[in-house]
Amino acid sequence: MLMPSPRGTIGIFDSGVGGLSVWREVVRLLPAEDIIYLADQAHVPYGPRPEEEVRRLTHRHVAWLVEQGVQLVVIACNTASAAALQSLREAWPQVPIVGMEPAVKPASQRTHTGHVGVLATPGTLQAERFHRLVERFANGVHVHTIAGEGLVAWVEMGRVEGPEVEAHLHKLLTPLIQAPIDHLVLGCTHFPFLASALQRVLGPGVHLVDPAPAVARQTQRVLLAHDLQANSTTPGAWHFVTTGPLAPFRRVVQRLVASQLTSSSHSIYFHSLRL
Ligand code: DGL
Secondary structure: OOOOOOOOEEEEEEOOOOOHHHHHHHHHHOOOOEEEEEEOOOOOOOOOOOHHHHHHHHHHHHHHHHHOOOOEEEEOOHHHHHHHHHHHHHHOOOOOEEOOOOOHHHHHHHOOOOEEEEEEOHHHHHOHHHHHHHHHHOOOOEEEEEEOOOHHHHHHOOOOOOHHHHHHHHHHHHHHHHOOOOEEEEOOOOHHHHHHHHHHHHOOOOEEEOOHHHHHHHHHHHHHHOOOOOOOOOOOOEEEEEOOOHHHHHHHHHHHOHHHHHOOOOOEEEEEOOO
């Protein structure tokens, strides 16, 4: 449908626009690749859905990306990665799949207070994968978890700052402020877009840990290891695809990653489809 080039095409998937926080790091490192960003806005949020349903939805959307000819898939969603990463790799052994998980390890290694916070969706926090992660890497550090109620919906609307957002964050994060944490792991790809508001609420002493740059570096490593990189230096085409309505999607993408879009010479396309 989208006719991407035979090499160097990356598919990036999220339930909505949160994965753009990963997309912007990927395009910084890999400007020549064609990229299809797929947002399942017909079903966002994934966070409160049963794991089985998140797995089914994720498989359906990755299948579509593979049909478009993508060479590598990035699951730019912690909730979908926790529910489906393993089964995706079994279903498409020929396609390298990069996933993500909350950055508990670096936060636990760097804390001075011995308290770190993880802000994520209920799906991520309940997953077996997350419990194993904490068991393995917390090393005596106190890991405080908070489910980011309502935050995904705000980011989906492009509403990422203002007094109401800050008041809600303050209420939500009070236990972390009291702990006191010195690192907050952003365990959902929507949350880096709330970074300024989070920093204002938590104060300058709390370091926000966004795994997106590390995920982008891993994407680059995997692409090179499989010799799948674009063999041209001209800017790749950027496709933004939603399973929801097109006009609000286009508006929110243009708002959240405005600087990447306006400063680029890439061909940019928006699509809406039913899956
Ligand atoms: N952006 C997703 C994540 O990283 C999930 C948001 C949602 O759909 O609940 O977990």
